[in-house]
Amino acid sequence: MxxxxxxxxxxxxxxxxxxxxxxxxxxxxxxxxxxxxxxxxxxxxxxxxxxxxxxxxxxxxxxxxxxxxxxxxxxxxxxxxxxxxxxxxxxxxxxxxxxxxxxxxxxxxxxxxxxxxxxxxxxxxRRWDSDFLTLRKLIDSGALGTLTRFESRFERFAPEPGPPAAGGGTLRDFGSHLVDQALVLSGPVEQVYAEMHHRDGEDGLDDDVFVALTHRNGARSHIWGSWRQGAPGPRFRAAGTSGTYVVDGPMDGQEGLLISGATPASLGDRWGAEPEERWGRVLRGDRVEPVPSARGAWDTxxxxxxxxxxxxxxxxxxPWDAVATATVLDAARAGAASGQIVRLP
The missing domain is CATH 3.40.50.720 (NAD(P)-binding Rossmann-like Domain)
Structure with a gap:
């Protein structure tokens, strides 16, 4: 104590x-x-x-x-x-x-x-989301082989009013989580390509973004963040040399619990537990294996x-991880504006 x-x-x-x-x-x-x-x-x-x-x-x-x-x-x-x-x-x-x-x-x-x-x-x-913790366990155990491609999405359909100004736009807001998770999984980035849509022209907040990262280890991360996507894609698709982990959604349930008034103190050991219908799957061709989700752990x-x-x-x-994330987000903004791939030193 x-x-x-x-x-x-x-x-x-x-x-x-x-x-x-x-x-x-x-x-x-x-x-x-x-x-x-x-x-x-x-x-x-x-x-x-x-x-x-x-x-x-x-x-x-x-x-x-x-x-x-x-x-x-x-x-x-x-x-x-x-x-x-x-x-x-x-x-x-x-x-x-x-x-x-x-x-x-x-x-x-x-x-x-x-x-x-x-x-x-x-x-x-979001490092302590149930599905992300499960993915890290699968990678650490070798169940997916070597991670080659990571696809990750924060997609919502709320074109009106769109992203709240307090978050600084979709790339900064959602992108901070998406890029951070990609860096945790695959390490430093050497190339960044990005596309962005701005709600009210170039002076408005970005409300739809796509970013492609090439990591130094050769893995690639493709991330999407949107407030205008009526048909959200899978939350995760993490492809390795021997299998792919897919989470169709919805998002980790801890946010919903907090909004509903539940807390770790009120739920105890039930905090962060995901029901079976929300579990992800590991696919190897025709073989499909449900994977029990790790307990979400924002409370830690x-x-x-x-x-x-x-x-x-x-x-x-x-905190240096946040500097690395901000560096990637800076490169994404520059690349989206120029239409060019940005190479990081």
Whole structure:
């Protein structure tokens, strides 16, 4: 057991309310102090009613209340100023994705955390999706042979209103997860090709993207992100030299559980369990084998982070991984604009 990490949350929009607050409140390794939110009586009332916790007007006020760490879940363009401010106050930081709007800002912030000696990580919770954990087990066990092609999709049909501005567009928002998963599986990228559609012309947010990555190890990752796809494709199709793992969908169920009001604390061992009808399959020609899904494990993120701050565990996500992801996303934007393949050094 470790002394619970005294943590606050910045932002109580969709992400803060559903993806962070319930998991923070469910982690015995964390003491959830309250929420830093804008000067909105309605939002303060909502936090009090739903969480029974106080609100704070600023990071300084949160730090003065005894916080050791903070999770930042605010619009994408506010992440870097808030992260740097928190690091300057000596607060360990969990930053939501997209970590930064570009790789240069991401790199500068990670370097700042290292100079200050303050723990920093990025909330890449999709690493702990049930289907992705299952895929990693299949690869590690050799069940698929050598991975040669990874196809991954976050596709929805909501052309109106389209992607929320807070996420910075589909490539930054969905792409942060999609690229991160591809890098976890196949490592560094040497070539990037991308296509993007912008909802309201080139000045509008991108609402439909395709990115093809060539990894240094020879594997290829094809990823799609869309708010305008009426017929979503398979969530995963991961092809190896001796088999292919296919997940037709829908998405991992942990998001739906949190939105419905369920939490790891309320469900216990049932948290993250996927019913049989949602399992993926391994195909080898005519042979089809259902694969029981690993338990989804978003609930392990904050305990791991608390351990990292206490010096007993590594951070759940190395912040340099977020720099690598941002570098690929920068290349995708440049390549989509030019119509050219972008080669990374």
């Amino acid at each position: 470790i002394t619970p990490l005294r943590m606050g949350l910045v932002g109580y929009g969709f992400g803060g309310r559903y993806f962070h607050a319930p998991l923070l409140a469910s982690a015995p390794e964390c003491e959830f102090l309250g929420v830093v939110t804008r000067n909105s009586p309605e939002r303060r009332e909502q936090v009090g009613k739903e969480l029974g916790l106080p609100t704070y007007a600023s990071l300084e006020e949160l730090a003065a209340a005894g916080a050791e760490a903070v999770a930042i879940s605010t619009p994408a363009d506010t992440h870097m100023p808030l992260v740097r401010q928190a690091l300057g106050l000596g607060l360990a930081v969990v930053c939501d994705k997209p970590f930064a709007l570009d790789a240069a800002a991401a790199r500068e912030t990670v370097e700042l955390a290292e100079r200050l000696g303050v723990t920093l990580t990025v909330y890449q919770n 993120f904050y305990p791991a982070f608390a351990g990292a701050v206490r010096g007993t565990r590594p951070v759940p996500v190395d």
